Amino acid sequence: MADTESPILVRCNACQRETNHTIIASHPTEWRSEDEHGSTTFQICECMGCNDVCFRRSSFYSGDMGPDGRVESVCVFPEPPERTQDEHESHTDYPSPLFEIYCETVSVRRSGAPTLTGIGLRTLVEALCHDKGIKGKNLAKKIEGLVAAGHMAPQHAAYLHQMRFMGNSAAHRFEKPTSEQITVAFKIIETLLEGLYSLPRMARKLPAKDGREP
């Protein structure tokens, strides 16, 4: 029965790593001939971190026994989206605790909790100010501090204020941001964080000065 099976490690596209998955349904099949046998198990699995659901197929063929014993081949659907190396690296450029708060916010978004996602996005802005050493009596002042310290253009700070408003509405008035607002807010914060934390790493691959200049 599905509910008696232990969680298994499966690659989760949403969490972008291997996570424990609950097996919602499992359909084992077997075949056998005179001197060979094999099995294929089809499973529907749910990520215990973000509740994303995937389909897993694991197969075994007796002719594929390795030196250490049984060899199982595993496929997971849908397959992870193609990403460039830089896309893979960009979120891991975020320093701690910004990175952890980003991951938690992605996770609550995936679990379908818009109010908490709105609060998480606001907390991300707080964490950005903290990482840049910006102090202020409230988040509005800290966002202005990012501009004053040269980390951000005034127009970009205006976007962060809009995220602050969204987070305030979620935290204090329990107003759910729409899924479109959440998508836009993620795009904005990821673009700003990429500029602050990933571009400096990428730019190191370019020449620092014109080789023809003295």
Ligand SMILES: [Zn+2]
């Ligand atoms: Zn997940």
